[in-house]
Amino acid sequence: MADIKLNANPEKKHTITFSIQDAPGAFSLAKAFATYDIVDKTCLPPADNFQGVQMAKSAFTLPLELVKGAGDSYVATVAEDAIADSDLYGQGICHWKLTSAHIRLSASGRSEDTSYVAALPSGNAAEARTLTLYYLKSSYPSLGNKSPPDHGIEDVALLNPAVPAAGWFTITVSSTELTP
Numbered sequence: 001m002a003d004i005k006l007n008a009n010p011e012k013k014h015t016i017t018f019s020i021q022d023a024p025g026a027f028s029l030a031k032a033f034a035t036y037d038i039v040d041k042t043c044l045p046p047a048d049n050f051q052g053v054q055m056a057k058s059a060f061t062l063p064l065e066l067v068k069g070a071g072d073s074y075v076a077t078v079a080e081d082a083i084a085d086s087d088l089y090g091q092g093i094c095h096w097k098l099t100s101a102h103i104r105l106s107a108s109g110r111s112e113d114t115s116y117v118a119a120l121p122s123g124n125a126a127e128a129r130t131l132t133l134y135y136l137k138s139s140y141p142s143l144g145n146k147s148p149p150d151h152g153i154e155d156v157a158l159l160n161p162a163v164p165a166a167g168w169f170t171i172t173v174s175s176t177e178l179t180p
Contacts, residue, residue, distance in 0.1 A: 002088035004060055010079030013178040016064075018103045018118060020072040022169040024137040027116075029109035032064040032076045036083050036096045043087070043094035056089055064101065074103060077178070101175070104149070107141030114139045115149040118171040130174040134159055137167050 018032070038044065038058040047054045060083060064076040083096040102119030118133050133152030152171065153159055159168065 002057060004057070004088065005084045005086060006062075007079070007081050007084045010081045012080035014078050014080070014101075014175050015178055016076045016078055016101045016120065017069065017172075017174045017176075018074045018076075019069075019172045019174070020105075020169065021172065022137075022166075023072060024140040024169060025107060027105040027107060029106045029113075030066055030074055030103060032066045032074065032101070032103045034062050034064055034078045034082065034098060035100045035102070036060045036062070037099045039095045039097045043089060043092045045089045045091055059099075060096070066103070076101065076103075101173075103171070103173075105171075110142075112142045112144070112146055114142050114147060116171065117149045117151045118173050119151070120173050120175055130172060132170050132172045134168045134170055136163065137169050138163075140169075 016032070020027070036059065041054070041058060044054055044056045044058060062082060064078055066074045066076050069075045078098065078101045080098045081096075082098070085093050085095045088094045100119045100121045102117055105116045105118075106113040116135055118131075120129060120131055131154060133154055134156070135150055135152050139147075139150060
């Protein structure tokens with residue numbers, strides 16, 4: 001297993017704000033994470049199994065410290081360069097890229113609770129950007145059984161027209177660069 005090292009002094013930092021609007025209730029569980037991927041897979045060892053599947057770790061997820069902000073918001077700081085580039089597998093330097101910053105919320109943290117996930121994907125966490133996602137209020141706190149996470153709907157045109165506007169709540173994720 002490769003020894004992935006964190007950058008001791010990351011320089012490219014962003015504030016990620018998760019703002020919840022019109023939620024149907026409180027969220028007692030809130031966790032945030034940043035996901036990083038190796039940019040150029042040539043630094044990975046050759047796939048040496050029968051199926052030809054690459055088994056070497058090429059993605060890494062770090063927990064982010066969440067701070068309760070104003071109203072129903074949470075704030076985290078994420079660093080683009082949190083993971084140190086290094087020769088993990090003896091095949092050359094592996095370079096890491098921040099690919100998403102996301103939050104997971106649930107009413108109580110019980111396994112049957114609906115888990116609401118909001119993320120800035122595909123490197124957008126490293127850009128000044130705002131994204132609003134829509135979630136059904138009727139799925140709070142749970143649908144009665146363990147259901148898959150709800151990742152929300154970004155495109156308003158895809159919202160179910162049978163559900164009135166008051167039947168939705170939003171999580172807006174925004175990223176702003178911190179200047180040193």
